Amino acid sequence: MSPWDELPVRDELRGKSPYGAPQLDVPVRLNTNENPYPLPEPLVERIVERVREAARNLNRYPDRDAVELRTELAKYLTKTGKYAVGVENVWAANGSNEVIQQLLQTFGGPGRTAIGFEPSYSMHGLISRGTGTGWISGPRNEDFTIDLVAAEKAIAENRPEVVFITTPNNPTGNAVPPETVLALYEAAQAAKPSMVVVDEAYIEFSHGDSLLPLLEGRPNLVVSRTMSKAFGAAGLRLGYLAAHPAVVDAVQLVRLPYHLSAVTQATALAALEHTDTLLGYVEQLKAERDRLVAELRAIGYDVTESDANFVQFGRFDGSAGSHEAWQKILDRGVLVRDNGVPGWLRVSAGTPEENDAFLDAVRELKKDLEQEQSA
Numbered sequence: 001m002s003p004w005d006e007l008p009v010r011d012e013l014r015g016k017s018p019y020g021a022p023q024l025d026v027p028v029r030l031n032t033n034e035n036p037y038p039l040p041e042p043l044v045e046r047i048v049e050r051v052r053e054a055a056r057n058l059n060r061y062p063d064r065d066a067v068e069l070r071t072e073l074a075k076y077l078t079k080t081g082k083y084a085v086g087v088e089n090v091w092a093a094n095g096s097n098e099v100i101q102q103l104l105q106t107f108g109g110p111g112r113t114a115i116g117f118e119p120s121y122s123m124h125g126l127i128s129r130g131t132g133t134g135w136i137s138g139p140r141n142e143d144f145t146i147d148l149v150a151a152e153k154a155i156a157e158n159r160p161e162v163v164f165i166t167t168p169n170n171p172t173g174n175a176v177p178p179e180t181v182l183a184l185y186e187a188a189q190a191a192k193p194s195m196v197v198v199d200e201a202y203i204e205f206s207h208g209d210s211l212l213p214l215l216e217g218r219p220n221l222v223v224s225r226t227m228s229k230a231f232g233a234a235g236l237r238l239g240y241l242a243a244h245p246a247v248v249d250a251v252q253l254v255r256l257p258y259h260l261s262a263v264t265q266a267t268a269l270a271a272l273e274h275t276d277t278l279l280g281y282v283e284q285l286k287a288e289r290d291r292l293v294a295e296l297r298a299i300g301y302d303v304t305e306s307d308a309n310f311v312q313f314g315r316f317d318g319s320a321g322s323h324e325a326w327q328k329i330l331d332r333g334v335l336v337r338d339n340g341v342p343g344w345l346r347v348s349a350g351t352p353e354e355n356d357a358f359l360d361a362v363r364e365l366k367k368d369l370e371q372e373q374s375a
């Protein structure tokens with residue numbers, strides 16, 4: 001028996017694996033959907049200035065309600081989302097993972113359930129378990145779109161308190177049509193009043209618009225966002241949500257006092273002063289994403305339509321095949337992601353040079369696989 005077996009760990013956590021994208025030291029890392037561009041120097045300077053100011057007051061607790069930060073986030077959403085939100089509609093936390101955790105602590109918990117349509121973002125299920133919320137894995141079609149009839153049936157049968165819809169979806173990359181989100185919202189409300197959380201972590205990379213306007217007249221809808229991807233600030237740890245003010249009030253019941261440090265608030269405010277520059281990188285990454293899709297198809301891979309800063313490609317021979325392909329790409333110095341979707345791998349859009357290195361690696365891999373087949 002290992003000491004693990006003797007720890008009085010909660011039953012629902014026993015035997016589960018923690019979130020664990022490998023952090024390997026290889027030349028080209030395209031496995032966690034980070035923005036490959038470091039922050040521009042003027043922004044780095046501005047962060048230092050704002051953090052220096054904040055440092056003078058570190059003897060005091062930070063603004064518990066992060067009012068200045070939420071005001072600026074609301075302005076950003078209003079400017080880019082085709083829908084006006086105010087500070088009362090916005091809440092922020094340490095990454096959208098913490099936003100999701102606070103939502104599940106508020107609306108999920110023991111005796112309650114949450115549903116997601118898998119394959120999707122694994123943290124929705126993991127945080128559900130961590131908060132004692134039962135997890136229901138809903139279905140998708142072969143092409144990774146949401147099977148609406150089956151999804152509505154799963155909602156009607158299970159009557160979950162929380163419904164997760166990730167759009168654009170991770171790891172598959174495809175966006176969910178607004179009509180599908182609306183139909184699932186209706187289905188969820190018909191089953192019992194439940195919260196529908198639209199995870200828009202990648203929305204800035206989408207060909208389509210944010211679903212923020214759907215908040216109008218839908219008090220049980222939440223749109224969650226992050227500065228980790230489009231803003232190129234994964235190290236900052238800042239996520240946020242937009243919803244009816246009642247939702248923002250409700251999550252106050254579970255948030256830890258002073259959860260957002262003064263340093264985090266100062267850094268995020270500095271980044272929000274530079275949204276124009278940061279979103280300039282997004283345009284480059286979208287072009288690189290489209291290039292990856294086109295070149296992967298030209299090489300002969302299957303590719304799932306992508307509205308995100310990453311691309312799902314395959315098909316390999318089941319789970320063993322995708323793992324073997326992952327290793328062979330890694331052997332060529334490129335780290336991609338094996339999300340456990342049998343037959344598929346995911347690559348994040350990097351700089352043009354990184355993407356070229358990746359494309360060279362998968363071109364060679366394709367030749368290897370074809371030789372193996374004809375042997």
Ligand SMILES: *Cc1c(COP(=O)(O)O)cnc(C)c1O
Binds near residue numbers: 121199
């Ligand atoms: C990366 C990602 C997040 C972001 O998490 P942070 O905690 O904000 O870094 C949230 N949702 C999805 C679907 C993601 O892929």
